[in-house]
Amino acid sequence: MAAAGERRQLLGAAVLALVLASDAVFVEDLDESFKENRKDDIWLVDFYAPWCGHCKKLEPVWNEVGIEMKNMGSPVKVGKMDATSFSSIASEFGVRGYPTIKLLKGDLAYNYRGPRTKDDIIEFANRVAGPLIRPLPSQLLFEHVQKRHRVLFVYVGGESPLKEKYIEVASELIVYTYFFSASEDVLPEYVTLPELPAVVVFKDGTYFVYDEYEDGDLSSWINRERFQGYLNVDGFTLYELGDTGKLVAIAVIDDKNSSVEHTRLKSIIQEVARDYRDHFHRDFQFGHMDGNDYINSLLMDDLTIPTIVVLNTSNQQYFLPDRHIENTEDMVKFINNILDGTAEAQGGDGVLQRIKRIIYDAKSTVVSVFKSSPLLGCFLFGLPLGVISIMCYGIYTADTDGGIDENEATKKENGNRELTDEGSEEEREEEKKEKYAELSDGELKQKSILEKKKD
Secondary structure, eight states: OHHHHHHHHHHHHHHHHHHHHHHHHHEEEOOTTHHHHGGGSEEEEEEEOTTOHHHHHHHHHHHHHHHHHHHTTOSEEEEEEETTTTHHHHHHTTOOSSSEEEEEETTEEEEOOSOOOHHHHHHHHHHHHSOSSEEOOSHHHHHHHHHHOSSEEEEESSSOHHHHHHHHHHHHHTTTOOEEEEOGGGSOTTOOOSSSSEEEEEETTEEEEOOHHHHOOHHHHHHHHTSOSEEEOOHHHHHHHTTTTOEEEEEEEOTTOOOHHHHHHHHHHHHHHHHTHHHHTTTEEEEEEESSHHHHHHHTSOOOSSEEEEEETTTTEEEOOSSOOOSHHHHHHHHHHHHTTOSOOEEOSSHHHHHHHHHHHHHHHHHHHHHHOHHHHIIIIIHHHHHHHHHHHHHHHHHHHHHHHHHHHHHHHHHHHHHHHHOOHHHHHHHHHHHHHHHHHHHHHHHHHHHHHHO
């Protein structure tokens, strides 16, 4: 039995060593030679700092990315570089923070801005490493791709200035979404295009055709339309929505709470997103957020859930309904009031709001430290306050004691001087007699001198 246990331990150690060795092979440690050798391959690189906590958290995920990319036969090589040791190379690639994930393809460098999960990173690498525009030659392939992607951009038609613009936009926004091309006969039968060429987005169970006159620049339109009409919103999604220029209407609820009020507000937002898309889709994004912690920190306010809030991510303003939202009509009226300027905007990015943000963040930091570790909070904040208090007390008492001693010494000196100058009455009488005697002797001398002159 003991021998069997030892064999199992040795086998486990061997497996662990094999895994660690595999990680080392699948994720390459890059040095200064990478600058010259990288252009022959496509690289997915994690620029990290050894002291960075977020980098250490990413490390096991990054090893998993390397293993899976290798196992699936991806042409993308996975590496990591200590940006503090090779700062000049990191600076050339525009690394400003840690960790920074980039896919390097020829002379191009694509930043990854998504969640730091294995699946999201791999999906990003495969999308960017592949063809910029992916052809869809058959209806079967079109249906397969449509099932895999919630949002699908397709160029329909032959060579044209619109296609050139489409390729240009794809090279910029490939980090966010896929771009496809197809002929008209590949599209589903329900699709009707007013003219060719055309750019179409398929999402939310329907499709929308790009109109240059109504939708403006193609890049701006694709950037706005790359999201579904209704989203489960979190902090990262809000950050991404900031690039669209849209207002974000959110039902702030508790997903675990199945009460009528929570489900009702969520349903109202969903109905407006679906039924009023043609009215609001250029200006609004709709969704719901689970819990109010993030939204409270964003607004520096305590919102009672369930509630509805509309955010302007470009200037940090927000709008709250001035009355209870009972139905879809109330929500539509609230949105129209925002659009026509009659709804009151709160927050913003003015000087007072920035000062408020500094105070709020400082307060939140102190509270979070005390909540997570009261002893640590007392040490971090109590010790400096105690030292400052002792110093102030020492300075105050030193000044007070010194003042008393100086006054007493002055009084004592003055008292001694008074006794020395004045003396007793007998001493004063003796001084007078001496002065009189001195005066008499002087007068006698003066008379004798006068008599000698007369003779």
